[in-house]
Amino acid sequence: MANSVREFVIESLRGFWNRITEIGVPHSNLTASIPYGFIDATSTSTVMTAAVNGITELRNGVIVVLTNNVIGSAAGYTININELGAKPVYYFYDDTTQSSSDFTVGKTCMFVYDTLKVSGGCWNMMYPFSPNSSSSAYLIRHHYSTRPLATALGRYRLLFTSPDGSTYVPANSSTSTSATTSKTVTAEKIDPFGEILYYNTTTTKTANQTPSTSILYIQMRITIGYSFNRTNAAATMTTSTPVYIKCTPQADGSAIIDPDTPYVQSLPSTEDGKIYIFLGVASSATQVELLMNHPVYQFKNGRICLWTNVDNSAPHISQISSSTLSQEIADNEIYNAGTLTSLTITLPNTITADFISQVNFTSGSTATVFTAPNTILWCVGSLTNSTFTPSANKRYTIMFYSDGVNVIGIVQGFTITSA
Secondary structure: OHHHHHHHHHHHHHHHHHHHHHOOOOHHHOOOOOOEEEEOOOOOOOEEEEEOOOOOOOOOOOEEEEEEOOOOOOOOOEEEEOOOOEEEEEEOOOOOOEOOOOOOOOEEEEEEEEOOOOOOOEEEEEOOOOOOOOOOOOOEEOOOOOOOEOOOEOOOOEEEEOOOOOOEEEOOOOOOOOOOOOOOOOOOOEOOOOOEEEEOOOOOEOOOOOOOHHHEEEEEEEEHHHOOOOOOOOOOOOOOOEEEEEEEEOOOOOEEEOOOOOEEOOOOOOOOOOEEEEEEEEOOOOEEEEOOOOOEEEEEOOEEEEOOOOOOOOOEEEEEOOOEEEEEOOOOEEEEEEEOOEEEEEOOOOOOOOOEEEEEEEEOOOOOEEEOOOOOEEEEOOEEEEOOOOOOOEEEEEEEEEOOOOEEEEEEEEEOOOO
């Protein structure tokens, strides 16, 4: 294997030296370089010419670097080097798309001659966009086979993935051509962890049609108002701030986008039963830099955390050191208290179907004063639909849970000899 690699390197170097000899560069003072030239002053936007030393024929793989200080290119332009023939210019990453207005004044670009892409040969324009460009062709395009649409699709919309992955779900089914017009948010279920794509064209589509991959983007600067607008006015986002899609999680692991507030720029500070899909970062009051990764967040157990559609997390435990407690109980939370003179329980504004919480406390020689919402249905010992009043000198555990309709409070207590 070592000998084979050595022979390959030697042959490659021999070919390089032979090529240097062909173009007349002395071995004793060798500076290897790519042939370089300038667009001639007589060039037009569609017919460009250049004189470049060292190029006497056009063959597959010939490389040249050209600087354009004359005129910007136009659709279908050709380049004729050393009068060897006017050849069309194509993007290096695409077999069918010709370069158009990309060779602008002041730009220096590399071109590679290709005899295989089109009959008669062409120039492949290498890296036509600046790394700092916001051009859609520089950003990341979707190249996988696409799926049909769940509903109608208007211009410049975001597309989400259906829960079973079979269709794309447009952010809305409106055909409005304005970003400042109010639009009804889709009520279709989406996969919170699925692809989010941007449909970058003005062409509308009907349900069950399949959009072309050439106009779907994974990462791009987008105008949010085409996808989400509930105010009938231009968006007023805070720049350099994250943007999240606000959703209601469903029992099957899917999500439905909030119909009234489909996007927000901050995460909640209390539990609201919602999840938040990271979309990107606002680049202006009306535009978002759509990014590739979309983690999903929720407020749970007193903190922001990543959401999964399977909750395997252990309950969070809060140790209570004070002798009084006034607490809005949180889901999946255990409150461990000592002897309490008073205990006030309140419920969150939003109670999910899987809500569960627990409070443990001691009622001392003077019974704890207890207050709770009268909407709670109590099960105290063997008595159901009763009320709960703590007795003195007992240790209590109260389990609160949702049955899908009501909040149930189950009480168990045992007598202690001293508090």
